[in-house]
Amino acid sequence: MEDRRENVRRRARWMAAAQRGDGVAYRALLDDVGPLLQRFVRVRVHDAEEAKDAYQDILMALHRARHTYEPSRPFEPWLFAIARRVVTRRHGEQLTRDARERLVGALPEIPVDGDGYVKVELEQALRALSPDQLEAFALLKLDGLSIEAAAPRAATTVGALKVRAHRAYRILRRFL
Amino acid sequence: VTLDDPMHRAAVEELTDGLAPVRRLWSPWVRLALWIALALGTVALAAAVGLRHDLRPQLDRPPYLLTLAVLLAGAGLAATLALLGAVPGRIRSRRARGIATGLLLLAITAALLGEPGATPSTRVFVTTGLRCLVCVGAFGLLPWVTLFWAVARAAPLDGPTSGLCIGAAAFLVGAAAVRVACPLDDPLHLALWHGMPVALWATGSMVAGGAWLARWLPE
Numbered sequence: 300m301e302d303r304r305e306n307v308r309r310r311a312r313w314m315a316a317a318q319r320g321d322g323v324a325y326r327a328l329l330d331d332v333g334p335l336l337q338r339f340v341r342v343r344v345h346d347a348e349e350a351k352d353a354y355q356d357i358l359m360a361l362h363r364a365r366h367t368y369e370p371s372r373p374f375e376p377w378l379f380a381i382a383r384r385v386v387t388r389r390h391g392e393q394l395t396r397d398a399r400e401r402l403v404g405a406l407p408e409i410p411v412d413g414d415g416y417v418k419v420e421l422e423q424a425l426r427a428l429s430p431d432q433l434e435a436f437a438l439l440k441l442d443g444l445s446i447e448a449a450a451p452r453a454a455t456t457v458g459a460l461k462v463r464a465h466r467a468y469r470i471l472r473r474f475l
Numbered sequence: 476v477t478l479d480d481p482m483h484r485a486a487v488e489e490l491t492d493g494l495a496p497v498r499r500l501w502s503p504w505v506r507l508a509l510w511i512a513l514a515l516g517t518v519a520l521a522a523a524v525g526l527r528h529d530l531r532p533q534l535d536r537p538p539y540l541l542t543l544a545v546l547l548a549g550a551g552l553a554a555t556l557a558l559l560g561a562v563p564g565r566i567r568s569r570r571a572r573g574i575a576t577g578l579l580l581l582a583i584t585a586a587l588l589g590e591p592g593a594t595p596s597t598r599v600f601v602t603t604g605l606r607c608l609v610c611v612g613a614f615g616l617l618p619w620v621t622l623f624w625a626v627a628r629a630a631p632l633d634g635p636t637s638g639l640c641i642g643a644a645a646f647l648v649g650a651a652a653v654r655v656a657c658p659l660d661d662p663l664h665l666a667l668w669h670g671m672p673v674a675l676w677a678t679g680s681m682v683a684g685g686a687w688l689a690r691w692l693p694e
Binding site for chain 1: 481482483484485486487488489490491492494495496497498499500502561562563564565629630632633689691692693694
């Protein structure tokens, strides 16, 4: 019980420090809540790839909302309200995507007249990518480089390039 | 995903790399107090520029006071929901949606608390009514913009619900302002031209909230 209380206090302290720009405290906080969030996601999202995406989205949402955290209040309700919302939103998007894919699957014999629309969609999708994501996509999928070979070209680490590429694929999937 | 997973490590690196300090939001209660001051100022302005010359005696009448109190209390409650709902973990969205819907019904009911008078011609009914409809929007506009901005600066989890609460709060202030400015007390006029605009503008605000307020969430 005392440990739990101490955890709550420690996370609130770390988050308050992160709000002041303390990267070390922020890293400690993210590593500390990582397993909790992973458990939370695993219970609600059964597909492994989807669970990875949801986990990343939660970390990103936490980061974007960090100015709203009030250090006088416990950290966990704030964190899990964000996590719950991200998972619910992704679930809703997944349902919409499934419904659309099923509809497309029901129209097998209609020929496609040209690729004009596809080009427009592709252009829109590529415009939605940030320069970093576009570079990651181009290196891995257009130039066909391995992740290890592409990372030095993009002047980044293998892990960071993976994240950029992963986000690029998700954006492209949404548009195409 | 484990903590040793390169994906987790890369995400943490990306978030912590060059982490800048952020300015913490003021407490929702401080922001609410400021917004209420603005709302009361709007109603005071409407009383000063309005066409109602019997305002002082009207304020001594309990039904009139009750209508104003319901409209302003509804506005305050909706603004509270909007501001608290924009801080994760402060309020559950489903409950907020229920309360916001209840507030809209309350506003329309409050608008019905008038006194039957002489029936005007259709032309007069419509022209005076349209003026009130526009005035509810006009008086509610500044409260709406400020509240929308205050909510958008935070992290609203449910855009449409936040938008509905913002709209209900701002345009209930608009309805209260028009109630002190408009000399007509006919229940039909109040229901149609004071009450319905609140529902209309709040619905528009819900759409705007759905489009803009949840943009901070990763896509």
